[in-house]
Amino acid sequence: MSELEILIQDDDARGFIAEVEQCIKGILRAYTPSKLILIKIDNWFGSRWLRFSGKALGALGVWRGALTAPPFVPKRVISEFWFSAPDYLTGAPEQPIHVWTESRHALRRDLSKIAPDASLLWYSGNSQKTRRGTVMAYIWHSESYWAWYAEWADSDGWRVVATKNIGPADIAKLKDLQTQLPKGNKWAGYL
Numbered sequence: 001m002s003e004l005e006i007l008i009q010d011d012d013a014r015g016f017i018a019e020v021e022q023c024i025k026g027i028l029r030a031y032t033p034s035k036l037i038l039i040k041i042d043n044w045f046g047s048r049w050l051r052f053s054g055k056a057l058g059a060l061g062v063w064r065g066a067l068t069a070p071p072f073v074p075k076r077v078i079s080e081f082w083f084s085a086p087d088y089l090t091g092a093p094e095q096p097i098h099v100w101t102e103s104r105h106a107l108r109r110d111l112s113k114i115a116p117d118a119s120l121l122w123y124s125g126n127s128q129k130t131r132r133g134t135v136m137a138y139i140w141h142s143e144s145y146w147a148w149y150a151e152w153a154d155s156d157g158w159r160v161v162a163t164k165n166i167g168p169a170d171i172a173k174l175k176d177l178q179t180q181l182p183k184g185n186k187w188a189g190y191l
Helices: 014-031 168-178
Strands: 035-041 052-056 060-063 077-084 089-091 118-124 132-141 144-154 158-164
Touching: 014 035, 014 118, 014 132, 014 144, 014 158, 014 168, 158 168
Parallel strands: 035 118
Antiparallel strands: 035 077, 052 060, 077 089, 118 132, 132 144, 144 158
16 A cells, blocks of 8 residues: 555654554554544644543533544644545545534534544644654444554654553554555555
């Protein structure tokens, strides 16, 4: 699947983008979601965003059982691409995942309704400058989501330095899966 590549922008570190691409390819191989939504956020974000729904009553954070769209403000979204199975060709978003809305409405933006049966992956921009990057994934599988977070840092090569709901060994397995893709698949050219 060598033709699937994220278009590297000036703020992206090539090594980190390679890690993101390998995770995406492994997810597509292992879970074959009906849709994959890939969202680039302007800068690093922490693990607290995982399953975070928003704020209620001022500064009180809310993490709910049902997965809602994390409340990234739309101006933080650099790009959003939707890919549909079986060929995962890119298409226009059916509706943007991140919209301007009041917190009380954000708490009810259930992903299973906004993007049914879709797997979503967010990754951080500005990795060239910060020398760290993050990926947050909500993988749709068997009628539920597997939500995880991973952080990489560049210290003589990009390495996983923090995770939540996934381990470094699981990330390595995803990366190994991407190399097993059959030749001739019709995947999207650039993300």
